[in-house]
Structure formats: C-alpha cells, structure tokens
Amino acid sequence: MLAQVAPIQSEQLFLAADVGGTHVRIGLIRAERGAALQVRAYAKFRCADYAGLADIIEEFRAGLDGSARAGVVVIASAGYPLLDGTVIAANLPWPLSPARIREQLQLQAVHLVNDFEAVAHAVAHLDASEVQRVCGPERVAAGPLLVLGPGTGLGAAVWIPAGPRAVVLATEAGQAALAVSTELEMDLLRQMLTQRSHVPVEHALSGPGLLNLYLALCALRGATPAHAHPSAITAAALAGDDPLARESLEAFCGLLGSAVGDMALLYGVRGVYLAGGILPQMREFLMQSSFVARFLDKGPMREALEGVAVKLVEHGQLGVIGAASWYLGSEFLEL
Incomplete structure (x- = not known):
C-alpha cells in the first residue's frame, strides 16, 4: 500500500x-x-x-x-x-x-x-482490496471513522474529517470499564473482580484478555486450564476440539461486538475499522460469531448502527x- x-x-x-x-x-x-x-x-x-x-x-x-x-x-x-x-x-x-x-x-x-492515532492517519488511504466487510454498507459514508484493535492491549482512535487536513482523536478506550450484557458475561466479570477492583475493556478484549476470559471460564466450570497462551486458545477453538476454548472465543467476540457498538454510538462514527492485532487469526470465526448481533443490539439505535460500515483491516504495515x-x-x- x-x-x-x-x-x-x-x-x-x-x-x-x-x-x-x-x-x-x-x-x-x-x-x-x-x-x-x-x-x-x-x-x-x-x-x-x-x-x-x-x-x-x-x-x-x-x-x-x-x-x-x-x-x-x-x-x-x-x-x-x-x-x-x-x-x-x-x-x-x-x-x-x-x-x-x-x-x-x-x-x-x-x-x-x-499508536492508534497513527493507524487512523493511514486507514483513510486504504484500498478496498486491503479490507474485508464485516457488516453494514460496502461503502463507508462521509464522516468520522473509528479505528480500534485488540493486540497486547486494546487501542482506539477516531479520525474526524475537517477540511483539507483531518483531525485524529487519540483515546484510552481500552482503559474504560468493561460493560457486560449476558448472564455468562456477568459471571465472568464477577470472577475477574475477585482479583482486581477495576476490570478495563482490554482486560477481556486483547490477546492477554482472551486468556483472562478463558481462565475465568475454567474457574466457573471447575475445570483445569489446558492452555497458557492466547494463540493456543484460539487454535483450539478453531480446531473445534475444546469446548471451553471455543466458548471463551465466542465470549470474546460477543463482548467485542458490544464494545464496538458502544464506541460507534459514543463517537458518532460512520465507519469502523478493526485493525491488526489478533483478529486476522480468527477472521472466519469472528464473521460467524455473535459479533454482528451484539454490535447491532443497542435498542432503538439499531437502525443507526445498521448504516455504519464495519471493516477488518489486513495490512501488516499500517x-x-x-x-x-x-x-x-x-x-x-x-x-
């Protein structure tokens, strides 16, 4: 590129x-x-x-x-x-x-x-061949763009068109408190709260966050953890031979969809780019998970979110x- x-x-x-x-x-x-x-x-x-x-x-x-x-x-x-x-x-x-x-x-x-302020400066120049549609319109409407990605942590920035030069708002969205919706997520949050007083978004939505979700789920199920690294959890979930790994990855995708939907509404964006990090490794799983349903599940604001284009960015040098x-x-x- x-x-x-x-x-x-x-x-x-x-x-x-x-x-x-x-x-x-x-x-x-x-x-x-x-x-x-x-x-x-x-x-x-x-x-x-x-x-x-x-x-x-x-x-x-x-x-x-x-x-x-x-x-x-x-x-x-x-x-x-x-x-x-x-x-x-x-x-x-x-x-x-x-x-x-x-x-x-x-x-x-x-x-x-x-780092995500930098990514936001690049994402506006992406070619169509470098992104994959997750949901919403094929064409991103004119307006602010949200760029975020789970990796070692969770980074996020907002690209705002402002005449000849855009303005980029760097955020610490990954440090905001994690919001949960389902009974399982509430149980997972309670389990994580036994070890810390503040559970930020990136404590669940990052590479280490996936491991945190898996360990919390094992504790809830009374099971001995079989994996010690996020990549091993992802591999086991994709292979389909480890129910706890698969349930952990599904919880990750659901929480991510809900968090991205919250941020899209919070910043009033017209497009979302899920950039880099660990997502390309689980691309197909993400597409078939509850991510989209949870992204849209915002009550009367569902119709607004249906008009937001969500894309997955593949470019390694972004x-x-x-x-x-x-x-x-x-x-x-x-x-």
Missing part, C-alpha cells in the same frame, strides 16, 4: 516505528513532493529479545545503506505521554523515553504519536505507514 500524503517541498527520508507490547515494526520511509510515501526497508522485531527500543532502532539502522541512515525517527506507541516526555505504557516490556533514545543514538529528532503519514502532516515537518 502506498499512502497519499500532502505535497512536500523536497525529499524526506526518515524512520517510522510501530511499537506494540509484543513486536516492533519499523520502516525506512521515503517521501517526495507529488508522490506517495514509500516503505523502502521494513523489519519486525520481538520486544522481549531487546533491552529497549533504542537497541532495535540501532540494529535496524545498522542494516541500512550508509546514505539511508536517517536522523529522524517517528514512534507510534500505545501509552500516555507525560510532561517530561516519558510514556506510561502498561503493555511495553521496557520504559519508553523519546528524549533518551534521541540522546543515546545521537539522532536529529525523535517524535512520538499514539502502523508504520500511519506514523509516517502523521509526521508528514505535522508541525514538526519543515515545509
């Missing part, structure tokens, strides 16, 4: 990194006046294999041609930035400080953007391209 961006005055060469709790995806970006930005080099790293983001950036830069060792890095990451430049990021395995990275690597500049698109349209770029 080549993302269209606002015209620039000269060629720009910089790095864009999408930092998640499990993986860091990083690309060398080339942008030129009148052309689409290009990902000239790209790699994915496991966070657990490195002591910090600076080590990952340095390894990536070391593999580039000397003339391509860009001095500007744009980081898209989950978390809440503090006034001192550090980031509160519950799902990262190490601290994140753009100022320290810039100093350590002697970079010209390091910029930080919320966060990198989004970070680059944000930077090219930001106040940091000299035009």
Whole structure:
C-alpha cells in the first residue's frame, strides 16, 4: 500500500516505528513532493529479545545503506505521554523515553504519536482490496471513522474529517470499564473482580484478555486450564476440539461486538475499522460469531448502527505507514 500524503517541498527520508507490547515494526520511509510515501526497508522485531527500543532502532539502522541512515525517527506507541516526555505504557516490556533514545543514538529528532492515532492517519488511504466487510454498507459514508484493535492491549482512535487536513482523536478506550450484557458475561466479570477492583475493556478484549476470559471460564466450570497462551486458545477453538476454548472465543467476540457498538454510538462514527492485532487469526470465526448481533443490539439505535460500515483491516504495515503519514502532516515537518 502506498499512502497519499500532502505535497512536500523536497525529499524526506526518515524512520517510522510501530511499537506494540509484543513486536516492533519499523520502516525506512521515503517521501517526495507529488508522490506517495514509500516503505523502502521494513523489519519486525520481538520486544522481549531487546533491552529497549533504542537497541532495535540501532540494529535496524545498522542494516541500512550508509546514505539511508536517517536522523529522524517517528514512534507510534500505545501509552500516555507525560510532561517530561516519558510514556506510561502498561503493555511495553521496557520504559519508553523519546528524549533518551534521541540522546543515546545521537539522532536529529525523535517524535512520538499514539499508536492508534497513527493507524487512523493511514486507514483513510486504504484500498478496498486491503479490507474485508464485516457488516453494514460496502461503502463507508462521509464522516468520522473509528479505528480500534485488540493486540497486547486494546487501542482506539477516531479520525474526524475537517477540511483539507483531518483531525485524529487519540483515546484510552481500552482503559474504560468493561460493560457486560449476558448472564455468562456477568459471571465472568464477577470472577475477574475477585482479583482486581477495576476490570478495563482490554482486560477481556486483547490477546492477554482472551486468556483472562478463558481462565475465568475454567474457574466457573471447575475445570483445569489446558492452555497458557492466547494463540493456543484460539487454535483450539478453531480446531473445534475444546469446548471451553471455543466458548471463551465466542465470549470474546460477543463482548467485542458490544464494545464496538458502544464506541460507534459514543463517537458518532460512520465507519469502523478493526485493525491488526489478533483478529486476522480468527477472521472466519469472528464473521460467524455473535459479533454482528451484539454490535447491532443497542435498542432503538439499531437502525443507526445498521448504516455504519464495519471493516477488518489486513495490512501488516499500517502502523508504520500511519506514523509516517502523521509526521508528514505535522508541525514538526519543515515545509
């Protein structure tokens, strides 16, 4: 995918990194006046294999041609930035400080953007071939778009058209309290509340959240857990030979549909993009689950939600391209 961006005055060469709790995806970006930005080099790293983001950036830069060792890095990451430049990021395995990275690597500049804010900047440029319809109209109506995705946590942002340049609202929707509807969900929530006083949305709707749901269900059923990782639960559910895994994944999809419906109404969006994370692994299961029914089950607002297009995004480089698109349209770029 080549993302269209606002015209620039000269060629720009910089790095864009999408930092998640499990993986860091990083690309060398080339942008030129009148052309689409290009990902000239790209790699994915496991966070657990490195002591910090600076080590990952340095390894990536070391593999580039000397003339391509860009001095500007744009980081898209989950978390809440503090006034001192550090980031509160519950799902990262190490601290994140753009100022320290810039100093350590002697970079010209390091910029930080919320990961789903970055994705929202990219999603408006997606081709039809890069998304799959989940429900609603084939064509997304003009208006705000919600972009969210469960991965190591749950991220969400709202893309708002506002003249020549859109406004993106970064959110911490994953930290809002989990709302439940069915008797089973109430039991699962009560079980999770025995271990913590606040159960946020991402405690159920993320990779670790799927494991939390599974462990809570096993406790309710008096069963010994057979799986210790979300991927194993998903695989067992898709194979159809583990009823508890399948019930956990169905509960996950139902809760996700309900939460997405709530957010669509809360932000008044015309389209929803379910981006990246763990969803592509369970695409067919999601399509056949209670997701759509729960998304629409909002009483008299059902008719309004029937007009909201819900799409599943497949593109693996979306966060990198989004970070680059944000930077090219930001106040940091000299035009």
